[in-house]
Amino acid sequence: MARRVLVAWLVAGLTLGFAVAGLPKVKIVFSDWHLVEPHWEKALKEAIAQFMTENPDIEVELEYVSYAEKETKYMTAIEAGVGPDVMHLGPIEVSFALFASRGYFLDLTPFIKAEGPDFLSPWYPATIAAVTYNGRIYAMPGDFMSMFLMYNKRLFAEAGLDPEKPPTTWEEFLEYAKQLTRDRDGDGRIDTWGFGTVGKVDPGFQLRFTPLLYSFGADYLTPDYKCSALNTPSAKEAFKFWVELYTVHKVIPPGVTDMSPGKVREQFAAEKVAMILTSGWGPPIVKSIRPDVNWDEILGFAPVPVKAGLDPEYRTTAWLSYWAINRNTKHPDAAWKLVKFITSKAMEEKWFRDANVLSSRRDVTEVYEPILASPSARINAAELSRAKMVPLIPEWPRIIEAVNIAVQKGFLGVDPDLALSEAHALINEILAGYRVPGEACPGY
Amino acid sequence: MFRVRPVLAIKKEKGADAGKQGVSPLNSYRRFFGSTTGLWGAKQGYFFILPCFLLLLLVLGFPTIMAVLNSFAPIWTTGLKNFTLNYYRRLLQDYIFWNTVLKTIYFVGGTVTLHLILGFCVAFVLNKEIRARRFFRVMAILPWTVPDVIAGLIWAWMYDPISGIVNDFLHRVGLVRSTIEWLATPTLVMPSVIIADTWRGYPFVMLVLLAGMQAIPKELYEAARVDGATWWQELCYITLPNLKRMIFIASILDIIWQTRRFGLIWVMTEGGPARATEVISVLAYKTYFKFFDFEYASAMSVAMAVFLFVIGLPYIRMMARRV
Numbered sequence: 001m002a003r004r005v006l007v008a009w010l011v012a013g014l015t016l017g018f019a020v021a022g023l024p025k026v027k028i029v030f031s032d033w034h035l036v037e038p039h040w041e042k043a044l045k046e047a048i049a050q051f052m053t054e055n056p057d058i059e060v061e062l063e064y065v066s067y068a069e070k071e072t073k074y075m076t077a078i079e080a081g082v083g084p085d086v087m088h089l090g091p092i093e094v095s096f097a098l099f100a101s102r103g104y105f106l107d108l109t110p111f112i113k114a115e116g117p118d119f120l121s122p123w124y125p126a127t128i129a130a131v132t133y134n135g136r137i138y139a140m141p142g143d144f145m146s147m148f149l150m151y152n153k154r155l156f157a158e159a160g161l162d163p164e165k166p167p168t169t170w171e172e173f174l175e176y177a178k179q180l181t182r183d184r185d186g187d188g189r190i191d192t193w194g195f196g197t198v199g200k201v202d203p204g205f206q207l208r209f210t211p212l213l214y215s216f217g218a219d220y221l222t223p224d225y226k227c228s229a230l231n232t233p234s235a236k237e238a239f240k241f242w243v244e245l246y247t248v249h250k251v252i253p254p255g256v257t258d259m260s261p262g263k264v265r266e267q268f269a270a271e272k273v274a275m276i277l278t279s280g281w282g283p284p285i286v287k288s289i290r291p292d293v294n295w296d297e298i299l300g301f302a303p304v305p306v307k308a309g310l311d312p313e314y315r316t317t318a319w320l321s322y323w324a325i326n327r328n329t330k331h332p333d334a335a336w337k338l339v340k341f342i343t344s345k346a347m348e349e350k351w352f353r354d355a356n357v358l359s360s361r362r363d364v365t366e367v368y369e370p371i372l373a374s375p376s377a378r379i380n381a382a383e384l385s386r387a388k389m390v391p392l393i394p395e396w397p398r399i400i401e402a403v404n405i406a407v408q409k410g411f412l413g414v415d416p417d418l419a420l421s422e423a424h425a426l427i428n429e430i431l432a433g434y435r436v437p438g439e440a441c442p443g444y
Numbered sequence: 445m446f447r448v449r450p451v452l453a454i455k456k457e458k459g460a461d462a463g464k465q466g467v468s469p470l471n472s473y474r475r476f477f478g479s480t481t482g483l484w485g486a487k488q489g490y491f492f493i494l495p496c497f498l499l500l501l502l503v504l505g506f507p508t509i510m511a512v513l514n515s516f517a518p519i520w521t522t523g524l525k526n527f528t529l530n531y532y533r534r535l536l537q538d539y540i541f542w543n544t545v546l547k548t549i550y551f552v553g554g555t556v557t558l559h560l561i562l563g564f565c566v567a568f569v570l571n572k573e574i575r576a577r578r579f580f581r582v583m584a585i586l587p588w589t590v591p592d593v594i595a596g597l598i599w600a601w602m603y604d605p606i607s608g609i610v611n612d613f614l615h616r617v618g619l620v621r622s623t624i625e626w627l628a629t630p631t632l633v634m635p636s637v638i639i640a641d642t643w644r645g646y647p648f649v650m651l652v653l654l655a656g657m658q659a660i661p662k663e664l665y666e667a668a669r670v671d672g673a674t675w676w677q678e679l680c681y682i683t684l685p686n687l688k689r690m691i692f693i694a695s696i697l698d699i700i701w702q703t704r705r706f707g708l709i710w711v712m713t714e715g716g717p718a719r720a721t722e723v724i725s726v727l728a729y730k731t732y733f734k735f736f737d738f739e740y741a742s743a744m745s746v747a748m749a750v751f752l753f754v755i756g757l758p759y760i761r762m763m764a765r766r767v
Contacts, residue, residue, distance in 0.1 A: 072733040079520055098736050102521070199628075201716050255605035257628040257717035272606070398735050408718040412630055 025056075026334045031063035031084035033070050034355070039284060043354035051341050058334045068203075071095045078104045078326060085329040086338050088142060090321025092130055094203055098394040099324070100133035106325040109136045111336045122345070124384075127360035130392060131322050140343045141360035142321035143351070145279040146383035147211050149302045150286075150376070155180055155192065155274040156300070166302035170215070170241060173275075173305045177251035180274040194251035196264045196273030199411055204261035205404045208277045210317035210390060211304040213238050217312045220399065221391055221427070226434045227441035228427035230403070230420055237307075239420045243410030257408045265289065277304065279319055280357045283376050301379045303386070314388035320360065352377070358384075395430050402426040420444070508749075515742035531743035540719070541727065541744065547634070548723040551709075552702045554638040555645060559698055560691065562642060563649030568683075570650075571657040581654075588647035596711035599640035603627050603712075627713055630720040637712055637721055644708065645701075649694045656690030657683065696759040700752050724748050 030048065034040035048060050063084050065073055070087075071094060077083030089095050099105060112119055120128055127141035153163035159179045167173040177194025184192050198204045213219065216238035219229045229235060246252040253259075253272060265282065267273045269289035276282070287295045304316045323342055325335045341347060348359035349368050358365045358380055365384070371377040390396060406423035410416045421444035428441045435441070513519050517527045535541055566584050570577060587595070602609045603626035614620045626636045664682050673681070684691075706725040709715065715722035715730070724744060732741035 075733070075736065102736075199717075201714055253606065254623045255625045255628040258605075258625070258713070267606075394736070401730075401734075405716075405718050408716060412628075412718055414718075 025059045026331045027059045027061060028085040028329070028331050028334050028338060029061045029063050030086045030338060031065050031070075031074070032088040033065050033067040034088065035062055035064045036066060037355075039288070040355050043350060047342065047347055047350060051338060054341075055334075055337060058331075058337065060338065071099075074326075075099070075104070078328060081328055083326045083328055085326055085331060085335040086342075087324050087326065088321060089139075089324060090142065090319065091203060091207070092320045092322055093206075093390045093392055093396045093400075096131065096139065096322060097133065097392050097396070100138045101394060104324075104327055105138040106327050106329060106332055106335070107136050108138060108140065108325065108336070108339075111332075111340075112137055115340075122361045122363040124360055124362055126318075126389070127320055130320055130389060139322040139324040140339050142323055142343065143280070143319065143357040144360035144365070144384065145281075145319045145358045145380050146387040147207055147277050147279050147304060147316045147319070148376075148379045148383055149275060149304055150268070150278045150282050151275040151300045151302065152268070152271060152298055153300045154298050155271060158184070159274075163300060166300055167305050168302075169308040170212075170305045171308045174241075174245070174249060174251070177245065177275065178249060181251045190250075192271065193253045193267075193273050194275060195245060196267045196276045197252060197256065197259065198261050198264055199246075199252075199256035199259045199408060201401060201404045201408070202260050205407070206390060206400045207261075207279070207317060207319060209242065209403065209407065211277060211315065212242055214317065214388060215304055215306040215310075215312055215315040216241070217307065217310055220403065221431070224434070225391055225393055226431060226439070228424045228431070230424045230427065231442060231444045234307075236417065236420060239407070239410065240416045242407065243416045243419075246411050247413060257411050269293075280377065280380050281355070284356045299376070301376045303379060303383050314386055316383050316387045318384060318387035318389050320389065395433075398430050399427050402430070417444075511742045512746055514739055515746045516739075518739055520738065531739050532747070534740060535743050535747060540722075541724075543719060544722050544724050544727045547719070547721060548703060550634055551638065551641075551705070551721070551723050552699055554634070555641045555702045555705075556695060556698045558638065558642040559646045559649045559702075560695065562646040563694070564653055564691075566646065567650045567654040567657055568679075570654055584650060585647045587644050588651075590644060592641075592644055592705065592708040593711050595640060595644040596708040599636075599643075599708075600627065600712045603636055628717055630718060633713060633717065633720045637709055640712065641702070641705065641708055645698070649698060652690050652694040653687060656687045660686045693759065693762075696756060699755055703748065703752055703755075 032040075032044060035044060045062070048062065052058065052060055070089065074083055074087055074089070089099075123141055124144060127144050128137070131137055131139040131141055149166060151166055156163040156176075159182065161176060161179060167176045173195075180192065180194035181190060182192055183190050197208050210220075213235065216234045218232055218235035218238050221227065222229050230239070246256050253267060259267075264273070264276055265278075265285050266289060268276050269286045283295065283299055286299070287293075306312060306315050323339045325332065325339060329335050343361070345361060345363055348361050348364040349370075351357050351359065352364070352368065352371055356374075356377065358371065358377060365371060365381050371381060390400070402423045406419040409419035409422075424444045431441075510519065513524065515531055516529070517524045570581050570584060574580070590598075601607075603611075605611060605623045605625045605628065608626075610626065611620070611624055614624070624632070627633050660682065664686075665678055668678050668682060703723075704725055705723070706729060709721055709723060709726055710729070713721045715726040725748070728741050728744040728748070731737045731744060
């Protein structure tokens with residue numbers, strides 16, 4: 001009898017064991033351009049491993065994608081009825097409005113409602129508004145950072161400038177840049193320039209040009225998004241100032257129209273340029289390019305300068321990335337669990353520790369001790385209150401390309417007024433759909 | 445000592461034996477499929493190419509049909525309900541598109557001409573009895589093995605105004621003093637891209653022309669030399685006339701390929717600066733994948749395909765005649 005009971009228990013135990021071990025795992029694909037960056041890859045792999053430990057019924061497969069081609073890849077895949085379950089996208093203005101309007105994303109509103117009424121309260125309201133389309137929330141906000149000035153204190157000191165007194169106005173900035181543009185090795189040729197910036201047609205262009213426009217009190221579009229606002233005196237002044245940094249004052253290195261954000265950071269790391277506009281990603285990338293340099297002593301950070309005598313409401317722009325779930329996902333619950341985990345307070349703190357990025361969660365950016373202790377993160381967080389995002393409309397990529405090309409033309413010697421007037425006309429043409437027939441925009 | 449039997453004799457014997465036994469592969473095939481000649485034979489041929497044809501239809505035909513339909517209506521969202529010619533109308537009025545047409549003509553004209561000149565010169569030299577000819581032939585083909593994206597990256601680094609080898613070399617030999625912005629100056633950027641593409645693309649033309657040169661009977665040259673012809677006369681009266689067909693084929697194919705060229709231009713300039721190298725393929729790509737204007741981008745691509753089809757018609761006719 002005892003033997004029979006023992007055998008029965010053994011059979012039952014083995015059956016249960018096999019049943020548990022053989023539970024079908026839900027497999028979801030997680031795609032992020034950060035995976036191609038070693039420091040991010042390590043951080044994300046650690047996080048995903050932790051997620052899978054906490055959720056043994058979910059298996060997460062990582063999908064690598066390049067930053068430049070992620071929108072193309074996701075769009076093609078989603079149209080074909082496939083694609084990763086969870087995607088990281090940014091900057092938000094490039095893709096969100098268009099992808100949401102085409103129904104590429106799963107509506108997260110029901111999941112958020114199920115989490116309770118206070119679920120969204122830790123996030124900056126502006127970031128939640130940014131991921132809302134037609135009253136529905138289609139994504140969770142990710143990194144939220146402002147653009148600021150990063151400069152090389154060693155080059156400042158060598159040029160006779162006080163490294164602890166960065167420029168506060170654009171006029172001062174120009175004087176500094178002129179002083180920093182010089183021949184350091186004595187061969188008779190300029191080898192160090194005051195300022196490095198993006199001139200190529202690139203998503204990084206707007207992050208560098210927009211702070212200038214805002215800090216001159218100008219904007220791209222009228223508040224109703226019906227017309228271009230590049231015909232205002234402040235916009236014209238800002239545009240001319242930017243172009244002349246290269247054409248007249250020559251404080252930007254040659255070949256600016258071919259400069260991508262990566263190349264500019266390389267110039268900064270090689271100490272060929274003394275000042276650049278960047279955000280949280282800037283310091284770790286520069287450190288990774290030249291790890292032998294003691295950058296903690298060399299790097300200085302400051303808010304974006306403003307036009308002298310002006311105190312504009314906004315003087316910089318913000319970068320916002322977002323996490324979205326593919327409409328084609330077969331496992332929406334598992335995908336939501338992953339998004340919730342990635343955007344949790346603990347993970348957002350981890351992203352700062354591992355990659356120096358700030359969070360769209362106020363309970364991280366405003367109170368997390370390491371952020372408050374970091375010089376660059378302090379400036380970054382403080383400037384968020386002075387940062388405005390660019391218009392989140394589907395036409396934005398074409399609009400910013402028109403401005404980007406106008407700046408290129410200006411850099412190449414075309415009269416700044418002519419270049420800007422062409423962009424103004426083209427943007428008005430792009431925005432025609434927002435106006436009623438017969439409604440015209442003011443000329444340049 | 446042994447005696448070698450002619451191979452043909454052995455084959456004949458084997459064939460005779462097999463015929464007696466009735467198990468030759470040909471007989472088995474005939475028993476299974478029937479006659480291999482006449483109408484049924486021809487049909488069998490079609491049967492065998494059917495899988496390949498279906499595969500081609502799937503990977504080439506389907507996207508082509510969808511692109512054509514997409515150029516008339518947003519098929520991915522509303523199907524053919526909103527059929528319109530507006531995208532083609534917009535194409536006709538779009539000055540940016542016509543600017544890219546001009547840039548495409550400039551790029552294709554420049555690269556095809558240089559491919560032909562360089563390809564002909566290299567083929568001409570490699571057709572001579574020179575030392576280490578095989579080695580030089582391999583060397584000459586090498587650029588063609590480099591993917592155009594990689595070639596674009598290599599040349600972009602070489603053209604870099606601060607750390608590129610081109611400016612460094614010109615400085616060292618004292619040809620220039622100021623920094624030349626090869627990819628950032630509108631007047632220089634297209635020639636710079638054309639040079640890069642010439643390096644990458646000439647081996648195809650060279651191979652075609654070399655094959656053509658090798659097919660010219662040597663007796664023609666020997667007779668010409670007996671008559672006292674100079675190398676220039678040989679070139680003008682023997683080589684070039686006999687190469688006419690090959691030059692024609694190479695030109696047509698190169699025009700088609702160069703019009704579609706995308707990777708090299710994209711990695712070198714992305715169409716910039718200020719649209720100076722924005723060819724049709726770059727604009728169509730940007731319109732589709734950056735601005736997500738699918739229908740308009742499809743209209744551009746279809747217009748380009750029609751243009752290339754017209755260009756390719758003489759080649760198609762020639763191939764059809766040969767068949």
